[in-house]
Amino acid sequence: xxxxxxxxxxxxxxxxxxxxxxxxxxxxxxxxxxxxxxxxxxxxxxxxxxxxxxxxxxxxxxxxxxxxxxxxxxxxxxxxxxxxxxxxxxxxxxxxxxxxxxxxxxxxxxxxxxxxxxxxxxxxxxxxxxxxxxxxxxxxxxxxxxxxxxxxxxxxxxxxxxxxxxxxxxxxxxxxxxxxxxxxxxxxxxxxxxxxxxxxxxxxxxxxxxxxxxxxxxxxxxxxxxxxxxxxxxxxxxxxxxxxxxxxxxxxxxxxxxxxxxxxxxxxxxxxxxxx
Ligand SMILES: NC(=O)C1=CN([C@@H]2O[C@H](COP(=O)(O)OP(=O)(O)OC[C@H]3O[C@@H](n4cnc5c(N)ncnc54)[C@H](OP(=O)(O)O)[C@@H]3O)[C@@H](O)[C@H]2O)C=CC1
Ligand SMILES: O=C1CO[C@H](CO)[C@@H](O)[C@@H]1O
Numbered sequence: 001x002x003x004x005x006x007x008x009x010x011x012x013x014x015x016x017x018x019x020x021x022x023x024x025x026x027x028x029x030x031x032x033x034x035x036x037x038x039x040x041x042x043x044x045x046x047x048x049x050x051x052x053x054x055x056x057x058x059x060x061x062x063x064x065x066x067x068x069x070x071x072x073x074x075x076x077x078x079x080x081x082x083x084x085x086x087x088x089x090x091x092x093x094x095x096x097x098x099x100x101x102x103x104x105x106x107x108x109x110x111x112x113x114x115x116x117x118x119x120x121x122x123x124x125x126x127x128x129x130x131x132x133x134x135x136x137x138x139x140x141x142x143x144x145x146x147x148x149x150x151x152x153x154x155x156x157x158x159x160x161x162x163x164x165x166x167x168x169x170x171x172x173x174x175x176x177x178x179x180x181x182x183x184x185x186x187x188x189x190x191x192x193x194x195x196x197x198x199x200x201x202x203x204x205x206x207x208x209x210x211x212x213x214x215x216x217x218x219x220x221x222x223x224x225x226x227x228x229x230x231x232x233x234x235x236x237x238x239x240x241x242x243x244x245x246x247x248x249x250x251x252x253x254x255x256x257x258x259x260x261x262x263x264x265x266x267x268x269x270x271x272x273x274x275x276x
Contacts, residue, residue, distance in 0.1 A: 002244045003042040007226055009158040010181040013135050015106070016073050017221060018241060019045030021187065021230035023052050034232045035061035039072070041238050047161075047185075047228040049077035049110055050095050059099035074099065075161075077110040077139060078124075080274055084116040088123035092132070103131065108161055109138045111272050112145040118152065125155050135159065139187070140269040143176045150180060159183045164225060165191035166201065166216060166256050167263040174223070185226040190216055192265045200259060204252050211239055218243045219256045 006014035020038040025031040031054050035046060048058045055076060062072055076099065082091035092107060107127060109120045127133045137159030150156055160177055164170045164186035177184050190196060196212040205215045217240055220227045229240045
């Protein structure tokens with residue numbers, strides 16, 4: 001595995017296993033600099049959302065990087081108050097304009113709004129048919145949401161992006177997704193930093209001469225999970241990418257597997273407050 005390692009989605013599209021998450025990058029210069037630095041050190045995927053308010057800066061940073069558009073994998077998401085068939089198509093147009101691109105790599109339903117997530121996904125299928133996106137997907141979908149989509153979908157979602165880290169390992173959902181060819185992306189792969197003081201993880205880091213963040217990110221990779229850690233700190237952006245030249249042993253993987261607490265740092269998709 002190297003920094004350009006990709007996960008091949010069901011339609012053959014290659015999605016980088018490492019991307020930069022840009023949630024909470026709200027300062028223009030900070031956002032431009034973080035993305036610029038990430039692309040310089042080899043990242044080839046950016047994960048944004050209309051919610052994050054930085055699609056314009058994401059597009060700008062990518063254009064200024066001097067890397068061919070087709071070499072960078074761009075994901076964005078339709079926010080909850082834009083869901084439903086027509087509203088999703090309109091929201092996509094807005095995101096595409098802000099990003100100043102003529103296609104996106106992956107478009108996700110951000111959360112499964114109970115009344116409209118199925119129609120939202122139907123719109124995403126249409127965007128795929130029209131070749132405006134290279135892959136379809138969803139985020140924050142439990143198995144029961146996916147079951148509903150799979151019952152009707154012409155194109156099964158290719159990606160499900162959910163909270164995953166050592167304290168929330170999501171094994172059952174992972175098994176279900178694997179069975180249905182749905183790649184799993186971990187959001188908050190570092191538990192928003194909240195798993196990095198774990199003594200087991202720190203000890204494994206000492207054994208390998210790696211930081212806690214590198215151990216956690218490597219654990220995700222060895223579980224075949226795509227990761228999108230967020231950082232605005234150049235040294236951390238680089239550190240988080242230096243995870244392709246070492247391996248955790250089976251014993252170390254098992255030690256981390258034992259840390260699961262089913263603990264969320266974000267919201268549970270079934271209890272999300274959809275307050276429009
Ligand atoms: N689909 C969804 O609903 C959601 C999607 N996401 C996506 O996932 C991405 C990542 O998740 P996020 O919630 O940001 O959490 P992460 O698990 O990526 O953690 C980010 C935090 O960890 C810090 N950090 C990053 N690298 C290191 C390191 N090497 N050592 C110590 N601290 C570090 C960052 O600080 P600093 O920046 O100061 O360096 C930041 O405070 C988001 O940016 C977004 O793209 C996130 C939440 C929900
Ligand atoms: O993408 C996101 C970033 O984090 C937020 C707060 O947890 C989430 O609500 C949102 O889905």
